[in-house]
Amino acid sequence: MLTASGTGGKGCAVLARQRQAMILEEVKKTGAVRVSELVDRLGVSDMTVRRDLEVLSRRGLVEKVYGGATAVVGRSTDEPGFEAKSVQQLPQKEAISALAATLVKPGTAIGLSAGTTTWTFARYLDDVPDLTVVTNSIRVADVLQRTGRSDRTVVLTGGVRTPSDALVGPVAVHTLRSLHLDMVFLGVHGMAAGPGLTTPNLNESETNRALVEAAGRLVVLADHTKWGIVGISTIADLEDADVLVTDDGLSKEGREFLAERVGELLIADVDEDGMSDTGGETA
Structure with missing residues (x-):
């Protein structure tokens, strides 16, 4: 179950990393996530969730769709970078x-x-x-x-x-x-x-x-x-x-x-x- 919360300050980068890991795990389990559901489960704003999805999308880990994101269909040569x-x-x-x-x-x-x-x-x-x-x-x-x-x-x-x-x-x-x-x-x-x-x-x-x-x-x-x-x-x-x-x-x-x-x-x-x-x- 997705649960996370946090405020601004020095911990933001760490919390963002944790949120993104949780989102990826949810996508892996269900195949897709909705922004509205992530807002409720993570306890953060709509804009924060959308930024997380944008980061994950740029890294090739999810595919953004209207209102959320879906899993990326894997290929035998797919390899996300270290980060x-x-x-x-x-x-x-x-x-x-x-x-x-x-x-x-x-x-x-x-x-x-x-x-x-x-x-x-x-x-x-x-x-x-x-x-x-x-x-x-x-x-x-x-x-x-x-x-x-x-x-x-x-x-x-x-x-x-x-x-x-x-x-x-x-x-x-x-x-x-x-x-x-x-x-x-x-x-x-x-x-x-x-x-x-x-x-x-x-x-x-x-x-x-x-x-x-x-x-x-x-x-x-x-x-x-x-x-x-x-x-x-x-x-x-x-x-x-x-x-x-x-x-x-x-x-x-x-x-x-x-x-x-x-x-x-x-x-x-x-x-x-x-x-x-x-x-x-x-x-």
Whole structure:
């Protein structure tokens, strides 16, 4: 259920981001939203809702129609930019990240792919000492280096920078093929029967495959909305995932299907306030 309110001041930017995430979630569930309904549910003005819809429309996340907005019909090459994806499924990404962080052991070498889920996950590594982190994400590297910890080594692969701030291409692939990592945490655009774990970006797919090949264990981080989505290029099969961490919004059918194929399926709990429960459950 959509509920949010707020007044002007320093909190406006944060509240706008939260509202837009809630609107996107509602569009995902119902396929369409009306301005009048959003005004009542969010407790904000008509103009505020219309501005939120305009922002989401410019980012390609919804299609504006008279009196509201509808879902955008997905294509296998559709890929919103980093900023657009960063407002989607925020509570789920936090819950998934908190649960996945419990898998990381001190003194290990891990890899993180580019993406907003792995970017969120990077913030949960602050309490893990003596880590070496390899990533092709400028955003992820920035989060890790802000702490200034002397016991952490951050390795950027190098390569050609994409609009989502991923480093890809021959340089990145060559770097990854020379490394051996204890564990790799992979964010994906979609996961589905047949195509497996996919991306809509051909430039990033080869680099992601090289990252997967460097992994001693592969951990996939994917919220429930990724189930049934197919990008143009396959990164890995579902069976290649040693662990898949998702959230409790995943359908019963999705849980049963994935539990039979991945090594271990971990479900992160998200309560009504959007707070994560790091306990999660195993399916």
